[in-house]
Amino acid sequence: MMMQSCKRRLFQVAFCSLFTGACLSTAQAADEGYPNRPIKFVVPYTAGGSNDVVGRVLAQKLSSDWAVPIIVENRPGAGGNLGAAQVARSTADGYTFLITPNNLLTMNPYVYKKTGVGYDSIKDFQPVSLIATGPILLAVNAELPVNSVKELIAYTKNNPGKLSYASAGVGTPHHLTAELFKSMTGIEMLHVPYKGAVSAVSDLAAGRVQVMFGIPNSLMPFVKTGQLKALAVSSLAPSPELPDLPTIDKAGVPGFDSSLWIGLTAPTGTPAAIITKVNQGIKQAMQDPQVKASLQAQGLMPESNSQQEFAKLIKHDADRWSKLVDERQLSAD
Numbered sequence: 001m002m003m004q005s006c007k008r009r010l011f012q013v014a015f016c017s018l019f020t021g022a023c024l025s026t027a028q029a030a031d032e033g034y035p036n037r038p039i040k041f042v043v044p045y046t047a048g049g050s051n052d053v054v055g056r057v058l059a060q061k062l063s064s065d066w067a068v069p070i071i072v073e074n075r076p077g078a079g080g081n082l083g084a085a086q087v088a089r090s091t092a093d094g095y096t097f098l099i100t101p102n103n104l105l106t107m108n109p110y111v112y113k114k115t116g117v118g119y120d121s122i123k124d125f126q127p128v129s130l131i132a133t134g135p136i137l138l139a140v141n142a143e144l145p146v147n148s149v150k151e152l153i154a155y156t157k158n159n160p161g162k163l164s165y166a167s168a169g170v171g172t173p174h175h176l177t178a179e180l181f182k183s184m185t186g187i188e189m190l191h192v193p194y195k196g197a198v199s200a201v202s203d204l205a206a207g208r209v210q211v212m213f214g215i216p217n218s219l220m221p222f223v224k225t226g227q228l229k230a231l232a233v234s235s236l237a238p239s240p241e242l243p244d245l246p247t248i249d250k251a252g253v254p255g256f257d258s259s260l261w262i263g264l265t266a267p268t269g270t271p272a273a274i275i276t277k278v279n280q281g282i283k284q285a286m287q288d289p290q291v292k293a294s295l296q297a298q299g300l301m302p303e304s305n306s307q308q309e310f311a312k313l314i315k316h317d318a319d320r321w322s323k324l325v326d327e328r329q330l331s332a333d
Contacts, residue, residue, distance in 0.1 A: 034094055034274050038069040041264075043099045044083025046076045050215065050298050054132050054262050055099035057294045061285040062278075078112075079171055079332060080104050085118030088125065092269035097128065097278070100265045103173050106317035110325040111171035114333035121318065125265040127310035128275055129282040132300040134260045135233035136177050137216045138248060141207045142227055149232050149251035152211070156187040164190040165211040166200035171332040176321060177213040177234055177258040179328045184253050204228065215260070216242060216299040234258040241299055262300070263310055279307055 039062075043055045052074060059070035075083030080103065087098040098104075105121040119125075138149070144163075146152045156163050167175035170193045182189060192209050194200035197218050204212045204219075205227040212219070213234065220242075222228040232248045233239045236257045248256040264282065266275060285291050286302040295302045305313075324330075 032273075034277060035066055035068045037095065038071055039063075039094075040071045040073055040096050041099055042083050042087050042096065043072055043074050044076060044080035044104065045074065047074050050134075050217075050260075050300065051099055051101050051262060053298055054295065054300065057291055058099075058131055058264070058282065058285060061288060061291050062281050065281060065284070078115075078117075079108055079169065081108055081112065081117040081119070084108075084125075087265075087267060088119035090267050092126075092267040092271075094266070094270050094274035094278075096267065098125065098265045099131075100125070100263045101173075102261045102263075102317060103171065103176075105265075105314050107171055107173065107176055107321050107325075108332075109318075110322045111330055111332040113331065122315075124268055126268050126270050126275060127307050127314060128264040128266055129279045129307070130261060130263045130303040130305045130310055130313070131282060131286075132262045132295050132298075133235075133303050134298075134300040135216065135235040135239045135242070136174060136213050136258055136260060137219050137233055137242070137245075138181075138211075138213055138231045139204070139219045139223065139228045140212075140231060141204055141210050142229055143207055144210050144229070147229065147231070149246075149248055149253065152231060153185050153187055153252065156185075156189060160188065161190075163211055164192050164209045165213070166192050166194060166204050166209040167212070168197040168200055168214070169193050169195060169332075171330070173258070173260055174213045174215075176324060176330070178211075179330060180258055180324055181213070181248070181253070181256070183324065183327060184256055213258075240301065241296065260300075261303070261313070275307060279304075 041055045041059050043052045045051050055072050059072050063070040075086055084098055084104050087096055090096040108117050109121045146155050165178050197214060201218050203209050205222045219228060223230045230245055232246050232251045233242055234248055236249055238247055283304040286304045292302050
């Protein structure tokens with residue numbers, strides 16, 4: 001009886017081992033054959049913006065390298081939350097990814113406290129890699145009698161309640177960068193949120209608002225025509241695209257740091273081998289001269305990093321922006 005029991009147990013162990021090995025072999029084979037059908041990149045904003053351009057540039061390059069179609073799908077709404085929620089609910093098979101600007105995972109969850117964002121920014125997404133980074137430009141209307149960051153701070157303190165600043169909307173990186181500037185300098189300016197950057201920049205150039213933190217590509221054409229003055233960039237490092245401008249950190253606000261970044265994330269549970277392959281694909285794509293030129297034309301620098309480094313960046317930024325949102329009592333609800 002004992003002999004039969006032992007034989008039965010040995011058979012069960014052997015069967016389970018064979019079954020497990022077969023499953024692993026199947027999974028490995030699937031990963032090795034990846035990709036073998038169309039991939040989808042979800043851009044959570046309308047076509048034509050920086051996020052859309054970055055997504056399409058990367059999609060075109062990877063599609064060419066891997067010989068499979070990569071479809072870019074625009075899913076705008078609720079500050080990007082609708083598209084992000086769609087990806088969070090997608091099958092984690094390596095065929096759906098999110099073009100992920102920094103506000104989706106590090107800002108939106110904190111400024112949309114009442115309505116919610118429809119996803120968990122940490123649990124629902126798997127970091128793949130950074131794609132691009134860029135500075136935010138501090139610009140003022142040309143009629144404002146200031147020509148530096150220090151002069152802007154002094155003028156605002158000497159004229160309380162006189163200045164207003166524009167943003168592309170509540171909870172956007174431009175809005176939170178301005179609030180960080182106010183917090184670190186002790187100044188006050190009235191926030192005037194717009195539905196997008198175009199109307200915000202238009203009113204800034206016309207003098208209806210006086211200050212804006214915005215995307216260089218949107219602001220620099222008006223700087224060149226003399227309607228705006230560019231004072232500084234928000235990143236710690238100088239901008240290669242705007243080498244004549246100081247950083248806010250060096251121009252009078254030590255430690256000031258706020259940058260735009262765009263990355264790629266996948267639904268949590270996506271096979272590790274697939275994440276690694278896509279990460280390596282992005283790393284190679286960012287070395288391509290045409291990809292570099294396309295991103296630089298948007299005022300962005302091509303980037304790539306490891307999954308672990310990207311995850312660390314997301315957590316770091318989420319911690320710092322959530323504290324600012326609480327401190328300033330900011331809300332998009």
